[in-house]
Amino acid sequence: MWGWTWLEEALRDARVGLRALRRTPALAAIIVATLALGIGANTAIFTLVNAVLLQPLPYPDPDRLVVVWEETARRPGRANVISPANFLRWRERSSAFEQTAALYDYRASLSGSGEPEELVVQAVTPEFFPTLGLAAAIGRTFLAGEGSGHFADDDQVVLLSNELWQRRFGGDRSLVGRPIRLAGKPVTVVGVMRPGVRFFLPAGSLVGKPPDAWVPFQFIDALRKPRGRFMSAIGRLKPGVGLAQARSQMATIASGLAAEWPEFDKGWTVRIVSLHRELAGEIRPALLVLAGAVVFVLLIACANVANLLLARGAARRREFAIRTALGAGRTRVVRQLVTETLILALAGGVAGLGIARAGVGLLLALSPVDLPELARIRVDTPVLVFTAFVSMLTAIVSGLAPALETVRAGTHDALKDGSRLAGGSRRGRRLRETFVVVQVALSVVLLVGAGLMLRTFNNLRAVSPGFEMGHVLTLRVALPAARYEDEQRRIRFFREAVDRINTLPGVRSAGFVSFLPFAGLGAATSFKIEGQPEAEPGQQPVLDVRVADDGFFRSMGIPLARGRLFTEREMQQRSNVVIINDALARHYFPNQDPLGRRVLIRMTDPVVPTTIIGVVGDVRYVDFPTEPRAAAYWPHPQLPYTASTFTVRADGDPLAVAPLVEREIRKLDPDQPVSDIRTMEQWAAKSLARARFSWLLLALFAGLALALASIGIYGVMSYAVHQRTAEMGVRLALGASRAAIVGLVLGRGVALTLVALLVGVPLALVLAGSLASLLYGTGNTDPLPLAGAIGLLAGVSFLASYLPARRAARIEPVQALRLE
Numbered sequence: 001m002w003g004w005t006w007l008e009e010a011l012r013d014a015r016v017g018l019r020a021l022r023r024t025p026a027l028a029a030i031i032v033a034t035l036a037l038g039i040g041a042n043t044a045i046f047t048l049v050n051a052v053l054l055q056p057l058p059y060p061d062p063d064r065l066v067v068v069w070e071e072t073a074r075r076p077g078r079a080n081v082i083s084p085a086n087f088l089r090w091r092e093r094s095s096a097f098e099q100t101a102a103l104y105d106y107r108a109s110l111s112g113s114g115e116p117e118e119l120v121v122q123a124v125t126p127e128f129f130p131t132l133g134l135a136a137a138i139g140r141t142f143l144a145g146e147g148s149g150h151f152a153d154d155d156q157v158v159l160l161s162n163e164l165w166q167r168r169f170g171g172d173r174s175l176v177g178r179p180i181r182l183a184g185k186p187v188t189v190v191g192v193m194r195p196g197v198r199f200f201l202p203a204g205s206l207v208g209k210p211p212d213a214w215v216p217f218q219f220i221d222a223l224r225k226p227r228g229r230f231m232s233a234i235g236r237l238k239p240g241v242g243l244a245q246a247r248s249q250m251a252t253i254a255s256g257l258a259a260e261w262p263e264f265d266k267g268w269t270v271r272i273v274s275l276h277r278e279l280a281g282e283i284r285p286a287l288l289v290l291a292g293a294v295v296f297v298l299l300i301a302c303a304n305v306a307n308l309l310l311a312r313g314a315a316r317r318r319e320f321a322i323r324t325a326l327g328a329g330r331t332r333v334v335r336q337l338v339t340e341t342l343i344l345a346l347a348g349g350v351a352g353l354g355i356a357r358a359g360v361g362l363l364l365a366l367s368p369v370d371l372p373e374l375a376r377i378r379v380d381t382p383v384l385v386f387t388a389f390v391s392m393l394t395a396i397v398s399g400l401a402p403a404l405e406t407v408r409a410g411t412h413d414a415l416k417d418g419s420r421l422a423g424g425s426r427r428g429r430r431l432r433e434t435f436v437v438v439q440v441a442l443s444v445v446l447l448v449g450a451g452l453m454l455r456t457f458n459n460l461r462a463v464s465p466g467f468e469m470g471h472v473l474t475l476r477v478a479l480p481a482a483r484y485e486d487e488q489r490r491i492r493f494f495r496e497a498v499d500r501i502n503t504l505p506g507v508r509s510a511g512f513v514s515f516l517p518f519a520g521l522g523a524a525t526s527f528k529i530e531g532q533p534e535a536e537p538g539q540q541p542v543l544d545v546r547v548a549d550d551g552f553f554r555s556m557g558i559p560l561a562r563g564r565l566f567t568e569r570e571m572q573q574r575s576n577v578v579i580i581n582d583a584l585a586r587h588y589f590p591n592q593d594p595l596g597r598r599v600l601i602r603m604t605d606p607v608v609p610t611t612i613i614g615v616v617g618d619v620r621y622v623d624f625p626t627e628p629r630a631a632a633y634w635p636h637p638q639l640p641y642t643a644s645t646f647t648v649r650a651d652g653d654p655l656a657v658a659p660l661v662e663r664e665i666r667k668l669d670p671d672q673p674v675s676d677i678r679t680m681e682q683w684a685a686k687s688l689a690r691a692r693f694s695w696l697l698l699a700l701f702a703g704l705a706l707a708l709a710s711i712g713i714y715g716v717m718s719y720a721v722h723q724r725t726a727e728m729g730v731r732l733a734l735g736a737s738r739a740a741i742v743g744l745v746l747g748r749g750v751a752l753t754l755v756a757l758l759v760g761v762p763l764a765l766v767l768a769g770s771l772a773s774l775l776y777g778t779g780n781t782d783p784l785p786l787a788g789a790i791g792l793l794a795g796v797s798f799l800a801s802y803l804p805a806r807r808a809a810r811i812e813p814v815q816a817l818r819l820e
Helices: 005-023 025-054 084-093 128-132 162-169 243-260 275-279 284-315 317-325 330-366 372-376 381-408 411-416 426-462 487-502 550-556 582-588 654-668 680-687 689-723 725-733 738-774 783-809 813-818
Strands: 065-072 097-111 117-124 136-139 157-160 179-182 185-193 213-216 232-237 268-274 472-478 507-513 523-529 542-547 560-563 577-581 598-601 610-616 631-634 643-650 675-679
Touching: 005 025, 005 330, 025 284, 025 330, 025 381, 025 689, 065 084, 065 243, 065 275, 084 097, 084 243, 097 128, 097 472, 128 232, 157 162, 162 185, 232 243, 243 268, 268 275, 284 330, 284 381, 284 426, 284 689, 284 738, 330 381, 330 689, 426 689, 426 738, 426 783, 472 654, 472 680, 487 507, 487 643, 487 654, 507 550, 507 654, 550 643, 560 582, 577 582, 577 598, 582 610, 582 631, 598 631, 610 631, 643 654, 654 675, 675 680, 680 689, 689 738, 689 783, 725 738, 725 813, 738 783
Parallel strands: 117 213, 157 185, 542 631, 577 610
Antiparallel strands: 065 232, 065 268, 097 117, 097 179, 097 232, 136 185, 157 213, 179 185, 472 643, 472 675, 507 643, 523 542, 523 598, 560 610, 577 631, 598 610
16 A cells, blocks of 8 residues: 555545535626636736745845945935946945946937947946956956046947847947947957846936947046035945944944035035845835735635635535535544635636736736836746745635534534525625625725825926926937037037928927936036025035027927026026026025026036026926926036037927937938937836836726626625525515515615625725825825725625526516425
């Protein structure tokens, strides 16, 4: 004899279970579908959570990698790009790091092989790749001493991303060692990075996209002076050094720098975050909320399945009573029932995997951010293990209570009652009703959460951005510094381009601006109003600095409140004039006329006073929730950037004029690529994407929960009518009205709903606090979403109870009494 009798018994239970399920195929299909929805939704969200929050980063010892930011007392808790001078002092004085590296990104044109194309280039110090523990797939990374200058003016070598190498150069291995034309000058390709590596820090990116290539960066003498913040920094902690120790040491160094350079560093400190947390920072709150929501959906599905199994078990009480009478123990019967539930759960898990695969595609399509980690999302071994675990847990949660209830009744009573009304015990009824209360209570939580996110989304959509979004096209142009070294040539290019665009058919007005609203980081610096006392170090006021022309305000529909816009002469030569926004005028010139006043904006060297000639309306540059900050607009000759975004207001569809605009720019420079061709409405939609992502998924889960809860109520009421058919026949025969029968059934459903609301509403108010970081213009105790959730559930519960009640009222007394 062999000793694995438990396996033989398990296989026997499985065969018996399959035969039993074949006798009720409709019920089995409903249970499998219910479990597939719950398990599939959980697997889809877990796949995303695993890739973004749980899976280790693809670097050696990723737990020791951190991101180092600066933080100002004026904006506590928010990461700020760093000063190169401060980074150099950190590297000299800190002993917490094994290695550190600095980086920033910019746009550069790739030409000479096919159509010109704009790339995102990341300038990195030579320690960057060793800090991350990365090696090139082909060739090499950068050597110490390679790279020089600021903004890659003198780059000689470049490292390509694997994606760019495959897409643009067809995976040609001989490209390594050969020159390509980048930013208007030849640079030698020294290597190709391995696939999937596109390191990207959204909070510090000037471009807002992962890099296509890397160039080496060295600190020139000018960057060793405390002036300007535009870089990001990463570091690898030494073995045994924790985050708390590194933060304490860096805070001490920051205090020393504030004392050494008070004009620049007073009021600033250092912020250190683990790289894993930093990369998931923007989407992390939404994912955690959705993970909690989808667990509620699974619990509701389990409660629904438990109700169905209770009804099924009640109908089989006589069968199991006979088995017990023939010698089967209660444990044996419970094991048989749990095995049947496990078969259903495994079938639901397999079907759920299919739903999860489709759901992952939906999640990626709705994802509000461009995270490189999302490229790693796939249904892999951890996901399969998770699905199997959830399936088994679901079988236990949804199957154990019905199984115990089925065998609880005595054998004698079950055999004596041979009618189809068996199983209507008071304990079984209460258990089924308890499951319904759980479903409805959890549905309240999800509906309130979806309502709060809908309020947030609507509130954000109602916020005025400060300009007219409709019919506006935007196109980004970054001139190569090598070919446009002369400032006057840059000025002429943008001015001539605007003049050409204005003559195109279908174009109402055109202009350009250095930093577009909703398109990422911009420039900011401190300033001083002439005639006012100098502020204390660390207390200087700060404003955003934009470079624009007069056409920008017209094409964007930004209102002119006072004064005038730039003249043609001011757009061609430096005139030391500036336009400010209403927030700056309101805060720094209260009850005064700012026109004619002069401000010193510390954006150039030397700092030259500029005269205020106009005041325009406030524009929300960061996103819809962020209030407009003080801002100043300079004409292009004041700060002749090489890169700007054209804004074109069209009479009709703005995208229809995009090819015409691109053609005119190519006429000015055939090698000049154009990028980020979008409408302002598309930029605005991107800004609203996080709120939209959270609301849509919460609404989806809430709708699923509501459907399952309504099915649960309907099932319990239908089963109750079925159990009490004879009783209702007697009531009707004795003179009860059909309305009274409807009220009897309907009253029970309403009572269950009220109990569920009494449990669910307080729970919803408590758990809604987890949405605080995602809300705007509403609180977690907002009465409107709460009232909407209660009203919706009450209506659905009433309908789910009314249908069985109406069927009960149609019972013919004679037919009902014949059932006895």
